[in-house]
Amino acid sequence: MxxxxxxxxxxxxxxxxxxxxxxxxxxxxxxxxxxxxxxxxxxxxxxxxxxxxxxxxxxxxxxxxxxxxxxxxxxxxxxxxxxxxxxxxxxxxxxxxxxxxxxxxxxxxxxxxxxxxxxxxxxxxxxxxxxxxxxxMIPANRPDKVHLRVFTEADLAFLDRLCTDPDALGEFEWPGFGDPRARRKRWESDGYISAESAAVAIARADDTVIGIASWKPRGFPSGVTYEIGVGVLPEHRGQGVGTVAQRLLVDYLFGRTTANRIEALTNGGNLGEQKALERLGFRREGVMHGRSFYHGEYVDVLVYGLLRSEHRPGTP
Structure with a gap:
C-alpha cells in the first residue's frame, strides 16, 4: 500500500x-x-x-x-x-x-x-x-559540484588522451587520428586561451579534470556571437556533468564578455546534447543538411541558439 x-x-x-x-x-x-x-x-x-x-x-x-x-x-x-x-x-x-x-x-x-x-x-x-x-544512490560526480578552471601542467595527460583515445570525446566528436601532441602544444603556446578560440577544464569537486569546455567567436564583429562545445570523458557521462558545464560556460560568456548570442552545433543523432541544450533554454533554429561525415555517411547538423535577452542565469 x-x-x-x-x-x-x-x-x-x-x-x-x-x-x-x-x-x-x-x-x-x-x-x-x-x-x-x-x-x-x-x-x-x-x-x-x-x-x-x-x-x-x-x-x-x-x-x-x-x-x-x-x-x-x-x-x-x-x-x-x-x-x-x-x-x-x-x-x-x-x-x-x-x-x-x-x-x-x-x-x-x-x-x-x-x-x-x-x-x-x-x-x-x-x-x-x-x-x-x-x-x-548519490552519483559519483555530483553535478552541482562541477566547476570550470584553466588547464594546468598537471592536465597534460588528459589533453594527450583527447588526441589518442577515440572514445574520449564521444562518438560524435572524434576527428580521426592526428598529431598526438597537438593539444599539449596548444597549451604550451597560450594556455588554451586566446582571442581566436579558448578551452577550459571541466573538473569535479576534488579538481580532477573530467572534460573540456570550449568557445570561439563567430560572425562580425568579433565578440557578439560565440560558439560553444563540451566533451566529457566516457566514465563520467550520464550524470548531468555536460549540462552543468555548458550552463557554467553560458553564464560566464554572458556575464564576462560582450556576447549577445551563443550558439551550438550538434550532430542530428546526438539526442543527449539536444536535450541538454533545450534544458538550458537554447532553441533549435535550423538544420544544415549533409554538413558532417560520420561513420561513412554524410549527416545533418542542427543549429541551436540563445540570446542574451533569453538567458536566465543558473538555468536549470
Missing part, C-alpha cells in the same frame, strides 16, 4: 513523470513477490483458524493519534518526488533522475510500514543500513 500511495498522487499531479510505467510495473512486481511469498514460509500460529472475524465497524486505516495511516502511507510520495527534483535541479538527465527516484521509492515505502518505524528513526539520524542505501 505505501508504494501505491506514493505512485498514484505523483502520476496524477500532471508533472513530468518521475518514473515511467515500465518502472512502476517492475516495482509492483517485485513488491508483490517479496511481500506475497514471505508469509508462505512463516509458521502459522496455533489458533489462527479459531479466531473470530474482525468487527465490521473496524476502520480500514488505523493508527495512533497524531500519526494517521494516511500520512504514514503518503509520505513516500513526497520523498521520492523530492529525489527526482533534486537530481533535475543538479543538472542530471531525466533518465538518471528517474532511476534515482525509482530506487528511493522502494526502501522509503518499506520504511513507512509500522514494523519499520525503528528503521525510519535510524534513517532520520543518518545511520544504519537504510542510510547506506541512500548514500549508494
Amino acid at each position: 505505501p508504494t501505491n500511495m506514493a505512485e498514484g498522487p505523483v502520476i496524477l499531479a500532471g508533472t513530468a513523470l518521475p518514473i515511467l510505467p515500465v518502472q512502476i510495473l517492475w516495482i509492483n512486481m517485485t513488491t508483490a513477490v517479496a511481500l506475497g511469498l514471505t508469509p508462505a514460509f512463516e509458521p502459522c500460529e496455533p489458533d489462527v483458524m479459531r479466531r473470530p472475524p474482525l468487527p465490521p465497524s473496524l476502520p480500514l486505516l488505523t493508527g495512533a493519534p497524531g500519526r494517521p495511516d494516511g500520512v504514514r502511507l503518503g509520505h513516500p510520495a513526497g520523498v521520492f518526488l523530492r529525489a527526482f527534483q533534486w537530481q533535475l535541479g543538479a543538472g542530471a538527465p531525466v533518465e538518471l533522475a528517474r532511476t534515482v527516484a525509482m530506487n528511493v521509492l522502494r526502501p522509503v515505502s518499506e520504511l513507512a510500514l509500522p514494523h519499520r518505524a525503528d528503521a525510519l528513526a535510524r534513517l532520520a539520524a543518518g545511520s544504519g543500513v537504510p542510510g547506506a542505501i541512500l548514500v549508494f
Whole structure:
C-alpha cells in the first residue's frame, strides 16, 4: 500500500513523470513477490483458524493519534518526488533522475510500514543500513559540484588522451587520428586561451579534470556571437556533468564578455546534447543538411541558439 500511495498522487499531479510505467510495473512486481511469498514460509500460529472475524465497524486505516495511516502511507510520495527534483535541479538527465527516484521509492515505502518505524528513526539520524542505501544512490560526480578552471601542467595527460583515445570525446566528436601532441602544444603556446578560440577544464569537486569546455567567436564583429562545445570523458557521462558545464560556460560568456548570442552545433543523432541544450533554454533554429561525415555517411547538423535577452542565469 505505501508504494501505491506514493505512485498514484505523483502520476496524477500532471508533472513530468518521475518514473515511467515500465518502472512502476517492475516495482509492483517485485513488491508483490517479496511481500506475497514471505508469509508462505512463516509458521502459522496455533489458533489462527479459531479466531473470530474482525468487527465490521473496524476502520480500514488505523493508527495512533497524531500519526494517521494516511500520512504514514503518503509520505513516500513526497520523498521520492523530492529525489527526482533534486537530481533535475543538479543538472542530471531525466533518465538518471528517474532511476534515482525509482530506487528511493522502494526502501522509503518499506520504511513507512509500522514494523519499520525503528528503521525510519535510524534513517532520520543518518545511520544504519537504510542510510547506506541512500548514500549508494548519490552519483559519483555530483553535478552541482562541477566547476570550470584553466588547464594546468598537471592536465597534460588528459589533453594527450583527447588526441589518442577515440572514445574520449564521444562518438560524435572524434576527428580521426592526428598529431598526438597537438593539444599539449596548444597549451604550451597560450594556455588554451586566446582571442581566436579558448578551452577550459571541466573538473569535479576534488579538481580532477573530467572534460573540456570550449568557445570561439563567430560572425562580425568579433565578440557578439560565440560558439560553444563540451566533451566529457566516457566514465563520467550520464550524470548531468555536460549540462552543468555548458550552463557554467553560458553564464560566464554572458556575464564576462560582450556576447549577445551563443550558439551550438550538434550532430542530428546526438539526442543527449539536444536535450541538454533545450534544458538550458537554447532553441533549435535550423538544420544544415549533409554538413558532417560520420561513420561513412554524410549527416545533418542542427543549429541551436540563445540570446542574451533569453538567458536566465543558473538555468536549470
